[in-house]
Amino acid sequence: MHxxxxxxxxxxxxxxxxxxxxxxxxxxxxxxxxAVRDSKNRDHPALTFNRTTFTTLLRAL
Numbered sequence: 001m002h003x004x005x006x007x008x009x010x011x012x013x014x015x016x017x018x019x020x021x022x023x024x025x026x027x028x029x030x031x032x033x034x035a036v037r038d039s040k041n042r043d044h045p046a047l048t049f050n051r052t053t054f055t056t057l058l059r060a061l
Contacts, residue, residue, distance in 0.1 A: 004048050006035045013039060
């Protein structure tokens with residue numbers, strides 16, 4: 001399995017996230033994947049999804 005390089009990712013939080021941090025997730029839109037990470041644990045590994053899987057996840061939520 002190939003692990004995508006996310007070192008240059010530009011992360012963003014939801015506009016619904018408060019300014020104090022808290023329990024937020026951040027997303028990065030990369031060429032072939034969407035990366036998701038916990039804003040409190042940025043050094044931990046991010047989850048990556050191909051676009052089809054990420055779209056399916058959002059629709060299911």
